[in-house]
Amino acid sequence: MRLHKPFIAIDLGGTIEDTWSEKRAWFAPRGVDLGSRPLSRIDIVGKSGVTDALYSEMVASVYSDNHILKHTLVAGCYEALMNISLRFRIILLSSRPESQRNVTIQWLRQNTLLHLVDDIALIGSDANKLSWCRSRSVLIFIDDDIRHLEPDNYETSVGRIHYTGRICQQRSPLHDQIKEASDWKNISHLIARLGAQPLALNWPKKEIGGGVKWSVY
Numbered sequence: 360m361r362l363h364k365p366f367i368a369i370d371l372g373g374t375i376e377d378t379w380s381e382k383r384a385w386f387a388p389r390g391v392d393l394g395s396r397p398l399s400r401i402d403i404v405g406k407s408g409v410t411d412a413l414y415s416e417m418v419a420s421v422y423s424d425n426h427i428l429k430h431t432l433v434a435g436c437y438e439a440l441m442n443i444s445l446r447f448r449i450i451l452l453s454s455r456p457e458s459q460r461n462v463t464i465q466w467l468r469q470n471t472l473l474h475l476v477d478d479i480a481l482i483g484s485d486a487n488k489l490s491w492c493r494s495r496s497v498l499i500f501i502d503d504d505i506r507h508l509e510p511d512n513y514e515t516s517v518g519r520i521h522y523t524g525r526i527c528q529q530r531s532p533l534h535d536q537i538k539e540a541s542d543w544k545n546i547s548h549l550i551a552r553l554g555a556q557p558l559a560l561n562w563p564k565k566e567i568g569g570g571v572k573w574s575v576y
Contacts, residue, residue, distance in 0.1 A: 373503040397524030435543035448477040
């Protein structure tokens with residue numbers, strides 16, 4: 360029965376793997392207060408003098424093998440993934456390099472998630488996650504970084520959910536077709552709706568926008 364389930368792709372760092380507290384701790388002694396609620400890279404770079412180079416330095420530290428093994432689960436994701444696995448084949452889709460496969464598997468095992476996962480795709484920082492999902496007939500893609508969910512120049516039937524970790528007050532018109540979820544309970548509700556009625560969320564088949572070269576995590 361598992362082979363007949365549709366695919367759902369879910370990002371790792373920041374989506375099921377809680378990296379926010381460590382990011383805050385890394386920036387704090389450098390004079391940057393990120394606040395208590397999760398922010399994506401696009402929100403952090405340029406904030407209080409955070410440059411691309413400084414952000415990349417943080418990534419190298421927070422996403423090092425030793426640090427990955429210290430990360431906990433994002434609140435509510437374990438229960439949600441248990442339920443999602445009953446209806447979908449779960450692919451963990453990450454921009455981290457293939458060289459981190461072993462530590463990723465170790466982290467999943469120590470958090471008792473490995474048995475829920477159908478595949479682990481570590482595609483590197485240059486690959487386009489949305490294109491990857493399209494090529495594998497993924498039904499739904501979940502990520503905490505809005506850039507990986509933004510429209511490109513190709514048709515797509517991939518449903519997109521942006522995990523924000525916070526309630527957003529304003530949205531860009533560009534993101535009208537990307538559904539936002541502030542926590543894993545919200546994500547579960549959106550997935551249930553999409554799974555029952557694939558057209559209910561009105562994700563368009565054709566989208567036009569600029570191509571993006573993705574940065575790590």
